[in-house]
Amino acid sequence: METLINGLHHVTTLAGDTQRNVDFYTDIMGLRLIKKTVNFDAPDVYHLYYGDEAGSPGTILTFFPYGGGLPRGRKGVGQLTYTAFSVPTASLQYWMDRLNERSIPYAGPYKRFSESVLRFEDGDGAGIELVFNNEDQRPGWDNKHIPAEYAVRGFHTVTLNEQNPDRTIKLLTDTMQHTLVGEEQGRFRFKAGTGGPGNYVDVQVSPGDVRALQGAGSVHHVAFSTDTDETQLAIRDELMRAGFQPTTVLDRNYFHSIYFREPGGILFEIATNPPGFTVDEPLAELGQNLKLPAQYEARRATLEQALPPIVVR
Structure with a gap:
């Protein structure tokens, strides 16, 4: 059977303060701000993308920062509760020291499937994990900020918190x-695919948990990777045959997308790998300038005045 789903593509989360979000993911986590654009459905709000040097699928964490007035969300069932990043086993002490130095409380290290895990939250309460392993052969971004040998490689796993997981599991496997x-x-x-970090999905069965509430720190959706427009349409057909109602294909400039709700209520997306983030700016300049889709270019001056300034420290 043709491979339609490769693994994870990106995770998109709601945030509060914009600069606090930038500081956490570029400074503390050492990710690259690879795209500064707007929410295509609400252009007065940024859409910020972080990832490895090129924004490779399976490394991309994105945010809609709505400002300090957005109430915090609540973790619970029907939500992606933790996004886990892959880091080398030898970097465990480095990351514990790094989090301690920045007064970020964490849980762990503890063992999960024979790997060490640290768990913590960003300034909005978004759940983050580091999974320490030697399986991941992706290079770390050598940003002169965090040594490449200790740097984040990309995603390891996402955790779907489910009350009744059977139909979600059937969707994933069938x-x-x-x-x-x-x-x-x-x-x-x-x-998915050949497995390994970036291709794992964990379904956590939590029948006693409260229902999640969306707000700052809540994951909006998780996107899975597919190679081409053709494979995207093929998986869309499969979803419709299985009784789901995916959207039509939407052009997100850097990938094409379809969306649907999985049985537990979490919003899933299938995103194409091409065209990628260098479609509108060169690799060396990723994330430096505000990039707008064509439909909002006429509003550039107004949007640039309304959106808060961003400093990558």
């Missing part, structure tokens, strides 16, 4: 080409 590779303490791990 339609989205995932395979069960592990089970531990109510957590089921699935891989």
Whole structure:
């Protein structure tokens, strides 16, 4: 069967203060701000993309920062609660020291599927994990800020918190080409494609948890990677045959997207790998200038005045 889903593409989260968000993910996490654009559906709000040097699929964490007035969300069932990044095993002490030096409380290290994990939150309460492993061969971004040998490689896993997981698991395995590779303490791990960091989805069964509430720190959606427009349309057909109602294809400038709700209520997206983030600015200049889709270029002056300034320290 043709490979339709490769693994993770990106995760998009709601945030409060814009500069606090930039500081956390560029300074503390050492990610690159790869695109400064706007929410295509609400252009008075930024859409900020972070990732590796090029914004490779499977490394991209994005945010809609709505400002300090956005109430915090609540973690619970029906939500992607933790986004885990992959880092080398030898960097464990480096990251504990780094978090301690910046007064960021964390839990761990503890073991999950034989790997060490640290868990913490950003300034809005978004759940972040670091998974320490030697399986990931992706290079770290050598940004002269965090040594490349300790740097984040990209995603490792996302955790879907589900009350009744059976239909979600059926979607992942029957339609989205995932395979069960592990089970531990109510957590089921699935891989896409060849597996490995960036291709894992964990379904955490939490029947006693409260229902999630969306707000600052809440994940808006998780996107899965597909190679081409043709494979995207093929998976869309598969989803419709399985009884889901994916949207039409939407052009997000840097990828094409379809969206649908999985049975537990989490918003899923299927995003194409091309055209990528260098379609409107060269690799060396990613994230430096405000990039607008064509429909908003006529409003550039107004938007630039309304959007808060951003400093990458």
